[in-house]
Amino acid sequence: RIYITQVLKIRKFDKLATCLYIFLVGAKLALAYPLAHNLSNQSLRICHSRRHTMATPIKLTSHTLLCFCCFLLLFTIPPPSVAAGDSSSPSQVISRFQQYLQINTAQPTPDYHLAAEFLISQADSISLPSRSIEFVHGKPLVLIHWPGSDPDLPSILLYSHTDVVPAEPHKWDHPPFSAHLDPSSGRIFARGSQDMKCVGMQYLEAVRRLKASGFRPRRSVYLAFSPDEEIGGHDGAEKFAYSDVFDALNVGIVLDEGLASPGESYRPFYAERSPWWLVIKAMGAPGHGAKLYDNSAVENLFKSIESIRRFRASQFDLVKAGLRAEGEVISVNMAFLKAGTPSPTVTGFVMNLQPSEAEAGFDIRIPPTADPESLERRINEEWAPVSRNMTFQDKEGKPMLTKTGSSNPWWILLEEAVAKADGKLGKPEIFPAATDSRYFRERGLPAIGFSPMANTPVLLHDHNEVLFLAASSFIDFLVHE
CATH class of the missing domain: 3.30.70.360 (Alpha-Beta Plaits)
Structure with missing residues (x-):
């Protein structure tokens, strides 16, 4: 079984595990047909602007919905009996996260190539094909592919960026690239711990656990790690979104970064300033x-x-x-x-x-x-x-929006997935800053900002940027243990 947990209280662990187990053994999702039917009626197609052609309308089956739920939640963790040396054990998960945080990718002189090498090594460790693409010399974008059983279906893009903003070490309690773990409070101090290396590693760890369970998605799943979001994303995400490489992926939905939530509800973002x-x-x-x-x-x-x-x-x-x-x-x-x-x-x-x-x-x-x-x-x-x-x-035009509510089946799926995990989803928000999601929305694609960190102060770009283990969807099992 694949066990799940989130930033929810630990006492709910068994209930959450049972919930996803029911999903995995074939519980039928009643909204599968209505969503597909509504999608057809609303003519929500994958509209690619400029030279991109109109793709096939999305049809969401129970299996498809289950696959997407697994990725939206990013909640999978090993059962309590997992061996300490197992690659999915909490200590191994935290170690990999720390390794990623310790790579100094701060602008203006990020170590792009070391980060790319690390990510490719992670893809190799779970037997997934990957490649490093440089639309601009010296700025690699890493693309990892988990093939689906039906590659003709629109794919899922799990998107993140590797670069971080600069830090002033003398104003931190711990060096910003030490990834210091405070065992007494369960906090990891590091630049990028919230923005957004944590989300990139959540994607990888979710895939690692799902593959280990024998699960295979119907849709192809892509993980993209771009180099330069913190300075506008022009040489990474923008060129990627308008490339032949991207067109060939047949992307149907993009998940990108959101924000931590000081309260219990997770914050979904459908647009940005x-x-x-x-x-x-x-x-x-x-x-x-x-x-x-x-x-x-x-x-x-x-x-x-x-x-x-x-x-x-x-x-x-x-x-x-x-x-x-x-x-x-x-x-x-x-x-x-x-x-x-x-x-x-x-x-x-x-x-x-x-x-x-x-x-x-x-x-x-x-x-x-x-x-x-x-x-x-x-x-x-x-x-x-x-x-x-x-x-x-750098004045930009009016930004694009992703539809929310019943007109967007992907949004409904996010709501259902969080509800099934006994979580709380806040009302749709406009992201206060700019992210790379805007380039995908410009292509007519739905893009949702979602960083599953509840009960966590928003500390991105701040001194002592920190992630609470209890608030991280893939390492909070250590706190439980």
Whole structure:
């Protein structure tokens, strides 16, 4: 039997194990036919834009639903009697996770190739074919294939990225790439422990256990590990999504990263905010530091900053009042402020000279429900009129959404899978930042962000990024043991 557990309380272990066991011995899922029928009626096909052709409508059988449930949950763990030296034992699972975390893949100089070698070795250990693809030299994307018994069916893509954001070691309790395990609290400290090496390893461990049980999916399953999500994903996921390699996979659904949940409910994401990176450069006449005059560069910039601050406060008030979720408002945060004339003195700047230029950078995130044209007018008219020399960097269009509810059988399947595991699924959310899911949604594919970490503070990109063993779907059995 394949036993399952999740971030749910340990006392529910036997109940959850029995639930999946019933699935595996052939319990019929009543929604199989209605979903397939609804899918046909709604004409939900795998629509690939640009040069991609229209594929066959998805037909979800009981066996297909079971297969997808297994991957959505990522809950499989070995029975309590498993030998300590077994490759699926908790100690081995944790060891592999630590090895992955210890590979320094922090931008801007990630060790891409060491990470790729590790992932390929994991594929070899479970006898799955894999390959390393470089759409851009030096940036490998690892693709692992678990062949299904019916390769003509649309496949499942389990997607993650290998790179992580930089860390400041002196601000951590433990070195950020040590993958330190605190046995007293059951926490692993590491950059990437939440974003998102944990999810990538959950995929691998789920496949490892399912294969060991003798299970074979009807649909082909692909695991993709891309190199550069943290810097925009342009050389990894974007090129992958629009490649002949991707077209040949016949992907029907993409699972990507979500966020940890401080509460008991798991957080599913169906869309995300689009990043606009705004740089405002203000100009003014230079002058002596003691002189008072209007429209200096710094004064002009402060006018913009104050206007932006008021708008930010109005959006934040909606979140604090509980009227909007974080992903439903336009967020604006200052990323840098630059002005002054450098000096070799102890202060670092010439103090008696007013600068002729001043710059500020802002990270703006726009939800798919917002009007981007209205925001652009606000920027041009209020935040940065032409006199302040406004420029944009990496401005993107309105993001795509994945359907939720009865019109999307994959979404219904996620709800049913979590419910069958006695879990709680929160309401659909808009991801507050940008992920590589946007490239797959642009192709007309459903993409769901889902990181199964409940009762866990959101610490991605933070100092002391940490994963609680009790909140990880594939290693919490160690806590139980």
